[in-house]
Amino acid sequence: MKKLLTIPLFLLLAGCDITVLNAKSETGQDQAFLIWFSFGLMMVVLLIVFVLFARFVWKYRETSLNKDTLPKDVKGNKKLEITWTTLAVLLLAVLAVPTVAITYNQSPILSSSEETEQSAVHVNVTGQQYFWTFSYENGKETTNKLIIPANNTIVFHLKSKDVIHSFWIPKLAGKTDVLPGKELIYKIVNPEEGTYEGQCAEFCGVQHTKMQFTTEVVSIADYEEWLGK
Ligand SMILES: [Cu+2]
Structure with missing residues (x-):
């Protein structure tokens, strides 16, 4: 019965807006693409495995005809071994x-x-x-x-005054650690208005949950006016 109750829960969650998959910047969209791409590849593998599994379970099931015969004992199959090793390498x-392409492109050091x-x-x-x-x-x-x-391309120079924090704006891009004693650089390309x-994503102390911030992406004119340029 308990298991049945999870079904409406899944239906409810289906209406959720999973923020990282609904990214509002080029950086976040590329990262979401990688999630979908690896998920897609995984589903292809899963589908093949399940189809083969179902087929073998059916094909080699015990019937009244074969219930007294023992299967032949085979030792390795070169063709099969080569096939699944090659397939795994190809995948x-x-x-x-x-x-590699997206990681390189998003690295502010490698691609700058x-x-x-x-x-x-x-x-x-x-x-x-x-606080931030x-x-x-x-x-x-x-x-x-x-x-x-x-x-615009926004380059963040991340520093910490005490412990390790993590800089995270889920709708714009993935997390990056913020370390004491070492500046890390992170960039977000073309955020939408x-x-x-934003939230610190590293448990950094008793009031960690309070380390939230708001990000306002405004037009370049508004930004310059705000900055007083
Ligand atoms: Cu923190």
């Missing part, structure tokens, strides 16, 4: 192509050029128990409220 290769570096908007992010400070190119500072322009919730 991993197919998975590796977009994974002077040109994008200069046209990008840089924001210093400091995490500390239990954002400081912008002209020295302006905000607490727990991040303001960035839409359709809107308001998005």
